[in-house]
Amino acid sequence: MSLDRRQFLRWGAAAAAGAALAPGIRLIELAQARSPQEAASALQRWGLLIDITKCTDCDVCVTACHEENGVTGHGRPETDAQWIRKVHLRDKRTGYAQTLPFMCQHCEHPPCVDVCPTGASFKRDDGIVLVDKHTCIGCRYCVMACPYGARSFIHETVSGQKADAPRGKGTVESCTLCVHRVDRGETPACVQACNRDGGKAMVFGDLNDRDSAIHKRLRTEPSSQVRPDLALNTGVRYQGL
């Protein structure tokens, strides 16, 4: 069958347009929860909104996170891992005091991902920043590179891990946004604990979904990032900072 050039170009353009459109056809499906057989998609971006005016001395988020992920202490605060912590602020000039939960900010342009020599520190398509401990060599360059001090290096042998949160000596870890729960359609443990037992300060959701609670709040109320000057476009936003 002979094909002249114009026909070929038309068919090629049609094929290319079809290929470009095809992923978009899934837009409607993804408004609902993702099934385990589907890959994480860039059409979603998971984020957290924390209203720290509702944050008091409570630390149920910290306890819940460490319980959920099996992060145990060894009585050595300098080397014990912390996936989330309460940070206490006091304005140097006015003396105004605040407290906030602080964890991996799940940046859109994570410095930790840029610097990892093996690519173990990576950002999943839906925005969650993770450490692939199969390839982590424990060089700690990502710990140096994180502007938020979010990463911990595991300094001792670990046993009794939770099945959904593997962690081991010699690798680096940080808040996973409870990716195992998110993939099941649930919220991270800190958010659940805060809404159940805490100040109800945390909202979790898909930043790309115009109908989600978090998107509506961010659209209608003021919020800020930590260190916005770094232009990392964090997935965790704060109100009241």
Add this chain to the structure above:
Amino acid sequence: MARTHYSEIEGRSPGFYALLSGLGALILAGLGAAWYMEHNGHYVTGMSNRIVWGVPHVFAVFLIVAASGVLNVASIASVFGRDLYKPLARLSGLLALTLLAGGLAVLVLDLGRPERMIVAMTHYNFKSIFAWNIFLYTGFYAVVALYLWTMFERRMNDYSKPAGLFAFVWRLVLTTGTGSIFGFLVAREPYNSALLAPLFIVMSFSYGLAIFVLVLMAACRWSGRALGDVVLNRLRNLLGVFVATVLYFVAVYHLTNLYIARQHEVERFMLWDGGIYPALFWIGQVLIGGILPLALLFGIASRRATAGAAACVIAGGLAQVYVLIIGGQAYPQLMFPEKEVSSSFFDGVVAAYAPSLPEVALSAGGVALALALTAVALKVLPFLPRSLADGDVGSAAA
């Protein structure tokens, strides 16, 4: 000009064996420390979640930077055509390889998962300057080995100039990469500066040449070879110039920071009230590593002064790298400007760090490895010229 004759050192004296035994003991201690750290986990060291890079990294970076700098002597001979340095080129290439081996050994053995070195060499994230460095370091071996071959193999001597040029460019890229490991980081106030890469280049010139001078003097003295004043004076002056250049770059770095209001807190910490870090900076880096060597090199014309100056440069260099790496981590990260910060994760406070025995042993093992490899290589292959006496190196005043 007469041909230079090279020969191996005899390497059969009690002194030589004593040297190798001593270095061997240090290497074993280093290996034992590495096993201890890997088996128990890093909590047995002084490193923590705030100070993740400690004394091993100080020594590793120092050795790697010095390794690229020590190749300078050979580069001056091959690339810039200075005949006086030609007899020194082989030793220069050898030290480049052995110092790099020592530095990399410390770096790899300190990894949380050193058994995953193969993973590191097969999985590359090319956006990471660290990944580039792994590639550059391993490539450096091949490049310098090739360069040495062109020097050893008479039929390849004509190619030593292009090989030398290639090695010269490679090591400039490598040192720029090493400096950029810190320079590319936005996370810490003392880093995040384009000045760090060229600073590392001049640091490499200075430390590399200091080590070269000491090794040359020791090797000639202990193997009974003549080392004339012509060669030594040239090296002495060159070292002085390099030391002055480092001081210049450090001055520019700090003066720039002092001018910027946002950097005032960091500068006050580094230069005035940071405890050990200003002490190491002023006394270690500036006084012992800068002013004293300059006085010795340009003021007193004796061998002992030259050796003493070189030793001071090395000590000052270690202090400089310590302040950079550990001081840079100890200073709290700026996450909430204009706020006092505190938390259970030591935010907002200067992090404490004390070197531990395993770290020091590992570092000493790395240094000993570099020196032991050098000593063995000198015995196995003719790296040293038979004589560097004034009459033998020619009157080339180039």
Add this chain to the structure above:
Amino acid sequence: MMRIAAGIIAAVLAVAGFADAGEKRAHRVAMPVVKIEKGETCVAPTEEMRRDHMTMLLHQRDRTLRQGLRDSRFSLKNCVDCHARRDTGSVLGKDGFCASCHSYASVSMDCFECHTPVRQSRAASASR
């Protein structure tokens, strides 16, 4: 010199045989104990699992971690859940399903540095 070396090698080989005194022997090493306590079949035929389980694990871990594809049949959690010993609840230890073959074949496995080798009890997994 050569005679001394040959003598040493011969002596070592002679003693090596007595090194590992286990009950079941096949050429001096205790055979692995493979006890299937749960289920009729694995997620793939036995021969395929024996030959390819390492490749399957390497492939599946990237699919799960990097792409978020969590087919529970192929998850490590599921393997452990099925293969863990009824009494110890673990795939490691003496006669543990994974440990038994791996120590026989002298192939080190890295998995359980980070992953728990212990079966998650029904009560614990139901309480989420």
